Amino acid sequence: MQTVGAIAAVAIGLLVSLYYSPPPGNPLPLIGSLLQDGRVASFAERHEWADVVRLVASGSASVDSRDGWGKTALYYAAKQGHAGWIGALLALGADVELASVQGSTPLMVAAAEGRTAAVVELLRAGARVDRANGDGKTAIDFAQGRVRLLEVLLAAQNEQEQQRPRADLIEQQTAADGRWAQLALTSSRPQQRVRVMTFNVRYGGDKDNSTVAWRLRRDRVGALLWAHGADVVALQEVLVNQLEDIVQLLGPLGYKAVGVGRDDGERKGEYVPILVDTTKWAIDSNETFWLSKVQNRDRYLFLYIYNLST
Amino acid sequence: MPGSKSWDSSIPRIATLVRLTSTTDPSRKLVVINTHLDHEGAASRRMAALLLLQHVQDEQQAGSTVLLVGDFNDGPSSPTYADLLAQGRLVDAFNASIALPVGPAATFPGFFNQVRDAERIDHVLFAPGTAVPLLATVLAIDADTQLSLPSDHRPVLVDFLFS
Numbered sequence: 309m310q311t312v313g314a315i316a317a318v319a320i321g322l323l324v325s326l327y328y329s330p331p332p333g334n335p336l337p338l339i340g341s342l343l344q345d346g347r348v349a350s351f352a353e354r355h356e357w358a359d360v361v362r363l364v365a366s367g368s369a370s371v372d373s374r375d376g377w378g379k380t381a382l383y384y385a386a387k388q389g390h391a392g393w394i395g396a397l398l399a400l401g402a403d404v405e406l407a408s409v410q411g412s413t414p415l416m417v418a419a420a421e422g423r424t425a426a427v428v429e430l431l432r433a434g435a436r437v438d439r440a441n442g443d444g445k446t447a448i449d450f451a452q453g454r455v456r457l458l459e460v461l462l463a464a465q466n467e468q469e470q471q472r473p474r475a476d477l478i479e480q481q482t483a484a485d486g487r488w489a490q491l492a493l494t495s496s497r498p499q500q501r502v503r504v505m506t507f508n509v510r511y512g513g514d515k516d517n518s519t520v521a522w523r524l525r526r527d528r529v530g531a532l533l534w535a536h537g538a539d540v541v542a543l544q545e546v547l548v549n550q551l552e553d554i555v556q557l558l559g560p561l562g563y564k565a566v567g568v569g570r571d572d573g574e575r576k577g578e579y580v581p582i583l584v585d586t587t588k589w590a591i592d593s594n595e596t597f598w599l600s601k602v603q604n605r606d607r608y609l610f611l612y613i614y615n616l617s618t
Numbered sequence: 619m620p621g622s623k624s625w626d627s628s629i630p631r632i633a634t635l636v637r638l639t640s641t642t643d644p645s646r647k648l649v650v651i652n653t654h655l656d657h658e659g660a661a662s663r664r665m666a667a668l669l670l671l672q673h674v675q676d677e678q679q680a681g682s683t684v685l686l687v688g689d690f691n692d693g694p695s696s697p698t699y700a701d702l703l704a705q706g707r708l709v710d711a712f713n714a715s716i717a718l719p720v721g722p723a724a725t726f727p728g729f730f731n732q733v734r735d736a737e738r739i740d741h742v743l744f745a746p747g748t749a750v751p752l753l754a755t756v757l758a759i760d761a762d763t764q765l766s767l768p769s770d771h772r773p774v775l776v777d778f779l780f781s
Binding site for chain 2: 542567
C-alpha cells in the first residue's frame, strides 16, 4: 500500500509541475511561495512565538502564512488565548479575518475556547462578529454558556450593525463622487443648476371654517415656493382657485403655470400643474394626458400586451 | 380624453408634461412630467407608470433631459416603483444624490403629523445622462406648530447639475 501511495504522490507531483504556470501579473511566483511558509503556523501551534516573530520580522515569511488546515499564527494565538501575541501579530499586519479551510476565524476559535481577553483583542482589531463558518455557526454560537464572553460579543455585534449602513453609504458616496468628477471632466458646455420641487399641496376643498382650510394655508404654501426658488415646481391636488392664488403670489418672480383640470380638460377638478420660472426656462409646449386606456390607443396596445404577459 | 379613467382607478388621473428650453443655453432641453397616481387602485398606479415610461422614452429620444415627478402614492417597496426604476430607465434622485439626502424619510405625514405612510411616496425620478442630483431634500415643514400645516405632504426638493 505504501508503494502505491508513493507512486500516486509522484504522479500527482508530476502533473502539478506539468500544468502549473505562474499566475499572470506575478512574475516572481517563487517569492510568493517563500513568503507562504507553513512553519509560521507550526511554530505558533507549538507556542514557539519567538520563532514566529523571527521568521516574519526577517521578511522571509508572511505573517498570514497558513498551514495545511488553512490556519494562521493568529488563529493559533487566538485558540491559545495569547492576547499579547495577538497584539504583536496584528502589529505585524496579520489579517484578522483569515479563516481556516473549515471557515473558522480567529474570533470563532477564541470564543469556542472561552478566551475572553483574546476575543477583546480581536474585536478591537475589527474582527466581524457576524462571520459564519462552514456549518453556519458564528462566534456567538461558540460562546454559548459563557456569560461574560457573550456580553462582549453581543455588544460588539450591536456596534458593528450600527456601523454597517454607514459603510454602505460611504460606498454609495464614493460612486457618486466619481459620477460628478466624470461629468465635470467630460462636459464641454457650462454647467447649470436646476432646482426641481414636487409638492402635493392638498386640494382646497376643505370648508372655510376647517383648521386646514386653504385660506389659512395659502400664504404659507406661497412663501415656501417663493423662498426655495425652484426652476420648476410640480404641484398636485390643485383646484383652479388654488392655482390662481399661487400664480398671483409667484407671478411677479416670473413663474408661469401649465396644466388643466382633470375632470373636463379645462378648469374643473384637480390640476397637476407645473410652474416654470420663465426667467430661466422658456416654455416650448405642454400637454395633459389622462392615464387611461382611451387616451392613446397605440400606447395602450403595449400595455394590453404587457397586461396579458404578467 | 378628459375625465376618463381605467383599471381600478377611483377617479380620473392625469399627467402634465412641459417642454422647456434654457434661456441661457438654447441647446439645453428639459422635459418635466408631473403626475398624481391613484390613492386606491394599485393596478392603475402600475399601468399608469408604464404609460408614463413610454412618454419618458419618447421625450428622451427627442434629445431632452427628462424628469418624472409627483405624488405616486407608492413607495420604494412597491411594484410601481420597481417598474419605473427597472433596467435603469429612471433613477430616483434620492438614491443618486451626491450629498447625502437631507430631511425626514416620509413625505406624507398628514396635516397633524400622523405619518400616513412611512415611505417616501413623492418622488423625483430622472432619466440618467445629462442630469446629476447634487442634493435631494425632503422639507420638514411640520416642526413644532400649533397651526395647521401648509399641506398634508412635505415638499420634495432636488438640485440637479446639468452638464
